[in-house]
């Protein structure tokens with residue numbers, strides 16, 4: 001059975017996010033979860049700071065990028081055929097290339113991540129791009145959760161929100177922007193093994 005249905009494509013294009021179920025199995029979640037844990041441990045060894053001693057940005061998450069490059073056990077996850085299949089099907093592409101992987105770990109006592117759009121952070125021209133969020137243990141509203149503003153990718157909003165707080169101590173309040181302030185954010189619950197895909201760039205067809 002196809003991983004991605006017409007309904008997934010509709011949601012991806014209309015809402016700007018879609019949950020695709022049953023992408024990774026239990027064995028993969030266990031194996032890749034452990035591999036990413038180990039890689040992040042290596043990348044962060046020597047950092048003994050408490051959360052409260054970190055910058056505001058670092059309090060939002062521990063961030064480790066391109067783990068596929070130096071951790072062979074993570075590589076098959078970053079290039080997982082089912083992730084590629086889902087992204088290609090949603091984008092209507094024959095194939096996809098990996099721009100980067102990144103592990104984001106929320107620490108106990110850390111802070112929220114300020115609402116933002118991802119694309120302004122990336123040195124890449126908008127084209128057909130998607131990101132894939134893989135919550136190894138799933139994600140619930142109770143456990144923190146992620147919310148999306150449905151359709152916000154279609155209203156021509158391209159604002160840099162300084163979630164690092166380094167250039168702008170008070171980052172732009174994108175949820176108050178007139179283009180989206182009347183849209184209610186939607187909290188997304190994700191089962192383990194499911195992933196969430198989001199379009200990032202402008203679609204060819206638009």
Ligand SMILES: O=C(O)CCC(=O)C(=O)O
Nearest residue numbers: 060061104112113118133
């Ligand atoms: O998990 C978070 O705190 C933020 C994740 C995020 O901003 C992203 O994936 O773009």
